Amino acid sequence: MKALAGAIGAGFLFGIGLWVSGMANPKKVLGFLDITGAWDASLMLVMGGAVAVTLVGFRIYKTKFELPTSKDIDLPLVAGSALFGVGWGIAGYCPGPALTALSTLSMESIVFVCAMFAGGWLHRALAGAPQR
């Protein structure tokens, strides 16, 4: 129960952070990615602010828990990240902002999230990778 309370609390705080920071606003995200337009550098500071906290916080907790162990810099990592970036640059949503934006019931967020699930299933179907 404590773990589930932690999960919903962390999800809530994460979501508020996305709204406060502007990450939940796809126009702002694209204004950041589009460096040739009227560039809005704000979102650099979102990553900076977040990593400043995790750098310190993870140092305290990381020894106790189950963390990703893979260290391989391989083709799936690079190709997958490249495809993710292309999708992010098209729509201005990455997974967290898309999910919290779903609460607005905007048609674009509904379509994006459904397509994101479909993409995950498609990859599993094609790659035959076991679901974690």
Added chain:
Amino acid sequence: MHDFTPISAAAGGALIGLASVWLLAANGRIAGVSGILHGLFSPPEAEWRAWFVSGLLLAGLAWQAAGAPVPLREGFPLGWAAAGGLLVGIGTRMGGGCTSGHGVCGLGRLSARSLVAVIVFMTTGVISAYVVRHVLGVAS
């Protein structure tokens, strides 16, 4: 420089970082939203993931209930939204993470793998935004 909002960006980022540390402390799990999403229907880890996603949705509802600005985009073509979502879904699954898992958490753990992922998706994101907006002329 346009619409530069450094304070809210850094403050919101710090909240995202705190939430990630909280999830690690409470559940021993990495707050990688794409991993949470793709594993939403696979027990036994499905339950906490569903709660995390509920938290994300509740945050959006609370934000709107508080009367805070919700920047809705009008007229973005739904076909492009679908294409973007599909690529984000495939790519995050193949690459094992997104802006949160590789970015916020991976960089915080000083993971070289995540650093490579971040550099790659930032680069293709910049190229993609340029092509879609300025070459294909999609209003976004």
